[in-house]
Structure formats: structure tokens, C-alpha cells
Amino acid sequence: MVIDAAIDIGLAAISMKRLAEHLGVGTATLYQYVGSRDELLKLAAARQVSSLDMDEASDLHWSKYIAAFAHAIQDQLVRYPQIIVQFIDAGLGPEVELEVAERFLQGMVTRGFTPEKALEIQSHIGALAIAGAVAICRERASRARGRSSTARVQAALTHYAAEELPLIRAQAQHYSTDTETIIDRLIVPLIEKIARERGEALPEG
Known part of the structure; x- marks a missing residue:
């Protein structure tokens, strides 16, 4: 009940005093x-991570299952950014x-993968999901301050002389990407590599 209440309040805003008031108990009781x-x-944070919603993934092709798992991790991290801090620490x-x-x-073994290969894949998608979540949280924080990543980069370039950072200037319009879809762009090459190794054709869509 204490953990559920903390999640309801929001991990970033939680304090023992606020949680005690929310539950209608004294702070000493929480301790x-x-x-x-x-x-x-x-x-x-552990409760949120361990309760990933994968209920709709039971019948998915392995490629879709990998993508769904990556999205599930990323979505939890974006919803509760404090979990990212807990990961780092x-x-x-x-x-x-x-x-x-x-x-x-378990999901990958039932789809014909060895535990060793499944664990290798899991380490990759975990890293990609965390990277995607950090990018999304960073972009949303920037927009909350009234400036997108693209605008922030353009403003930063004004602090340099026109001849400085020529390569970045030439690619400035591509420097910032759509962070909301970054996980898909990152994970597609991994899925295609796995399919080649297995000699399989990926399902359309």
C-alpha cells in the first residue's frame, strides 16, 4: 500500500511527509x-519495472515481441523518469x-531462441530502451522550458563564429531527430541482423 501510494503521487515529487499525509498516517508510521x-x-521503481505490461505480446512474432518489450521498458522509464536515476545509481x-x-x-525461448542468445538480445534492447527514454525525457524537458532540441542547437550555434563547427552547421537540420520514435529506428537494425543470422524473412508490417 505504501509503494502504491508513492507511485500514485509520482516518484519525482514524493517525500515521506507528503506520502504520510496521502495515507493519513504519521511520518513515523512510514518508517x-x-x-x-x-x-x-x-x-x-522496482515495482514499476517488474510490472511491465506485456499481456498483449503473447502471440507476437519474435521480432514484434522484441520491439514490444523494448517499448514497454521505455514507456515505464518515460512515465517514471526517477527509475532512470535508480538505474544509473x-x-x-x-x-x-x-x-x-x-x-x-521465457518469451524468447518459447519462440525458438536459446537462453544464451535471448540474454544477448535482452542486454541490447535494455540499453536501447534506456537510451530512447533518456532522449524522450530530455526533449520533453526542453520543450517544457519553451524550446525544442532543434531550437536549442540553433541558439547554441550563435555563440560560435561563422567558420567554427562547420560540419555540425552543415548537418544542423539533422542534428535533432524525432525522439518519440527513436527506439524504433534503433531497434530495426538489431532485428534485421537477428533475422539474417536465423535465415528468416521478417513478417511484413
Whole structure:
């Protein structure tokens, strides 16, 4: 109940005092369940990561399953950016990472992959999902301040002389990309490589 309440309030805005008020208990009562705000964040972040929504992925082709899993991780991280901080700080603990990996491996083994290959793929998509989530959160934060990444880059270039950073200037319009679809662009080459290794044709769409 304590963890669920913390998630409802929002991990970035949570405090022990606010959580106690939300639950209608004294702050001292909370410390009977969690030792600190950091511990609470760790537990709440772990709950979110371990509860990835993959209910609709049971009948997907392996290529679609990989993409769905990557999106599920990215969506959780974007929704709860504090989880990214916990990842960086190794604060989620190995148990959560093992549980998430196990779920993915189970799905891939049932689709004809060895556990070794499935684990290799899982490490790749985990990294891609985190990268995509960071890019999306960064872009949204920039827009919340009234400036897109493209506008930020263009403004930054005005601080340099016209002859400086010529290569970046020539590519300025391509410097910033649509972060909301970055995971798809990153994951397609991985899926195509796996299909080539398996000698398979990917399903259309």
C-alpha cells in the first residue's frame, strides 16, 4: 500500500511527509515499513519495472515481441523518469534486473531462441530502451522550458563564429531527430541482423 501510494503521487515529487499525509498516517508510521526516501524510491521503481505490461505480446512474432518489450521498458522509464536515476545509481538491485531478464528469456525461448542468445538480445534492447527514454525525457524537458532540441542547437550555434563547427552547421537540420520514435529506428537494425543470422524473412508490417 505504501509503494502504491508513492507511485500514485509520482516518484519525482514524493517525500515521506507528503506520502504520510496521502495515507493519513504519521511520518513515523512510514518508517516502520521503509527506512528512508531513497529506499522508498528504490522499491517503487522496482515495482514499476517488474510490472511491465506485456499481456498483449503473447502471440507476437519474435521480432514484434522484441520491439514490444523494448517499448514497454521505455514507456515505464518515460512515465517514471526517477527509475532512470535508480538505474544509473544501480539502485534497483540485481533482483529486479534478473526478474525482467527472466520474463524476456521465457518469451524468447518459447519462440525458438536459446537462453544464451535471448540474454544477448535482452542486454541490447535494455540499453536501447534506456537510451530512447533518456532522449524522450530530455526533449520533453526542453520543450517544457519553451524550446525544442532543434531550437536549442540553433541558439547554441550563435555563440560560435561563422567558420567554427562547420560540419555540425552543415548537418544542423539533422542534428535533432524525432525522439518519440527513436527506439524504433534503433531497434530495426538489431532485428534485421537477428533475422539474417536465423535465415528468416521478417513478417511484413
